[in-house]
Amino acid sequence: MARDYYGTLGVAKNATDQEIKRAYRKLARELHPDVNPSDDAQHKFGEVTTAYEVLSDPQKRKVVDLGGDPMDSGRGGGGGGGGDPFAGFGGLGDIMDAFFGGQGGGGGRGRGPRSRVQPGADALIRLSMTLEECATGADREIAVDTAIVCDLCRGAGTAPGATVQTCDTCGGAGEIQSVQRSFLGQVVTARPCPVCRGFGEVITDPCRQCGGDGRVRARRNVTAKVPPGVGDGMRIRLSSQGEVGPGGGPAGDLYVEIDEEPHEVFVRQGNDLHCNFRIPMTTAALGASVPIETLIDGDYELDVEPGTQPATELVLTGKGMPRLRSSGRVDGRGDLHVHIDVVVPTKLDDTQRELMRQLAKERGEEVPTLASNGTKHGGLFSKRRTKNHR
Numbered sequence: 001m002a003r004d005y006y007g008t009l010g011v012a013k014n015a016t017d018q019e020i021k022r023a024y025r026k027l028a029r030e031l032h033p034d035v036n037p038s039d040d041a042q043h044k045f046g047e048v049t050t051a052y053e054v055l056s057d058p059q060k061r062k063v064v065d066l067g068g069d070p071m072d073s074g075r076g077g078g079g080g081g082g083g084d085p086f087a088g089f090g091g092l093g094d095i096m097d098a099f100f101g102g103q104g105g106g107g108g109r110g111r112g113p114r115s116r117v118q119p120g121a122d123a124l125i126r127l128s129m130t131l132e133e134c135a136t137g138a139d140r141e142i143a144v145d146t147a148i149v150c151d152l153c154r155g156a157g158t159a160p161g162a163t164v165q166t167c168d169t170c171g172g173a174g175e176i177q178s179v180q181r182s183f184l185g186q187v188v189t190a191r192p193c194p195v196c197r198g199f200g201e202v203i204t205d206p207c208r209q210c211g212g213d214g215r216v217r218a219r220r221n222v223t224a225k226v227p228p229g230v231g232d233g234m235r236i237r238l239s240s241q242g243e244v245g246p247g248g249g250p251a252g253d254l255y256v257e258i259d260e261e262p263h264e265v266f267v268r269q270g271n272d273l274h275c276n277f278r279i280p281m282t283t284a285a286l287g288a289s290v291p292i293e294t295l296i297d298g299d300y301e302l303d304v305e306p307g308t309q310p311a312t313e314l315v316l317t318g319k320g321m322p323r324l325r326s327s328g329r330v331d332g333r334g335d336l337h338v339h340i341d342v343v344v345p346t347k348l349d350d351t352q353r354e355l356m357r358q359l360a361k362e363r364g365e366e367v368p369t370l371a372s373n374g375t376k377h378g379g380l381f382s383k384r385r386t387k388n389h390r
Contacts, residue, residue, distance in 0.1 A: 003071070005051040005055055008051040009023040009048060009051050011023045021052075024048060024049075027045075027048045028045065028048060031044050031048065033045065113174025113196075113199055113201070114198050115247070116201065116247040117245065117247035118245040119250050120147065120242055120245035122243070122254070123144065123241075124235075124254075124255045124257060126258075128261060129259065131261065131263040131268065134231060134260055134321070135228060135296050135321055136296065137225075139223055140224050140226060141224075142222055142223075144219070144254065146218075146244070146251075147217055147218075148215060150215055151209075152207055153207035153210060153214065154248065155214040155244075156207070157206060157247060159208060162205035164203050166201060167193060167202050168195075168202075169193055169194075169195040170196060173193070174199060174200040175191060176192075177190045214246060214248040215245070215248060222238060224236055224238060226258070227328050229271070229321055229323060231321075232258060236255070237253050237255055238253060271334030272321070273295060274339065275337070275338060277292060277340055278342075278343050279340060284304065284308045284340070284342045287303075287304050287305050287306030287308070288304050289303050290304060294336060295320075296319075297319060302314065302338065310342040311340065312340040314338040316337075316338065
C-alpha cells in the first residue's frame with residue numbers, strides 16, 4: 001500500500017513547492033535529534049525527510065499522485081525510517097538549506113564589518129503654546145539637548161594625529177566564526193567580534209573629548225516655524241535636527257510636539273471655537289447689537305434678536321481656527337459658536353422691584369403656570385416618560 005507522503009508533512013495534495021518546503025522545515029526543527037533525542041522523534045524525522053525528498057522531486061511526486069510509491073522501486077529502503085534519512089539530498093549543503101534556508105552547510109559568507117558611522121536617532125521635544133499662538137502661528141526658538149559632532153575629532157573618534165588599527169582578533173572581518181560538529185556534520189556559526197564590537201577596527205588612542213564615539217551632547221537653539229492652525233498633540237518635523245549618529249553619522253529628525261494651553265474664554269473643538277456670552281435679560285428681551293471680542297479678528301458686532309432665550313447658540317461663520325492641511329497650508333477657517341447666557345438680576349431696589357411688578361401685571365404674569373412637558377413633540381421629559389412606562 002502506498003504511503004501518505006502528503007499526510008506525513010501535513011500538507012494538501014495541491015500544496016505548492018514552497019508550502020511543502022515550509023512544512024518540512026517546521027517538522028525537521030521539532031524532530032531533529034539535537035532538539036529531540038527520543039527514538040520516536042528520530043523515526044518520525046526519517047519519515048518526514050523521506051516525504052520531503054519524494055514530494056520535492058517532480059518525477060517522484062507524479063508517481064505518488066498516480067497512486068504509486070517511488071520508494072518501493074529505485075533506491076528503496078527509505079520508507080518508515082529504515083534507510084538513510086538523508087537519501088536524495090545532494091549533500092550537507094542541501095540538508096542545511098532545507099533546515100535554515102541556505103544559511104548552513106560549509107559555512108556561508110559572513111556579513112563583514114559594520115561601519116562605525118551610523119545614522120542618528122530622532123528626538124522629541126514638547127512646545128507649550130497659547131491658543132492665540134496656535135491660531136496665528138509663530139516662529140519659536142527652542143533650546144534642545146542632543147548629540148552633536150565632536151568638534152575635536154570631527155566624528156572620527158580618534159585623538160589628534162591618531163588612526164584606527166585593524167582588529168588583530170578578527171583580522172578586520174568584524175566577526176568570529178566557530179565550527180561545531182553535530183549530527184549534520186560541521187556547522188559554522190558567526191558572532192560579532194568582542195574586541196572591535198563588529199567594526200573590524202580598533203581605536204587605540206580615542207579622542208579625549210568624546211571617548212571615541214565621535215559625538216558629544218550639547219545644548220543648542222533651533223527655530224521652529226509653527227504654522228497657523230496647529231493643535232494640541234500635533235507634531236512638526238525639523239529635518240536633520242535630531243541626534244547625530246555614532247561616528248559623526250547623519251542626524252535624525254527633531255519632532256516638536258505642540259502642547260496647547262487652555263484658554264480663559266474660548267474652548268477649542270477641532271477648528272471650531274466655543275464661548276459663553278452673558279447678556280442682561282433686558283437685552284435678551286429687547287434685542288440689541290452688542291460687541292463681542294473674537295480670538296483673531298478683534299471686536300465683532302453680534303446681533304441679538306429680541307426674545308432671545310437662554311442657551312441660544314449663535315454661529316459666527318469663519319471666525320474660528322485656521323484649517324491646517326497635511327501639506328502645511330491653511331485652507332479656510334472654522335466657526336465661532338457663541339452660547340448665550342441670559343443673566344437674571346438677583347438684587348433689585350424698591351423702584352426696580354415695582355417696575356418689574358408693573359411689567360408682570362401688564363403681561364399677565366403675576367402667577368406662574370406649569371408648562372407642557374412636550375411629550376407630544378419630543379420635549380425634555382418625553383424620553384424619561386417613555387422609559388418609565390416600559
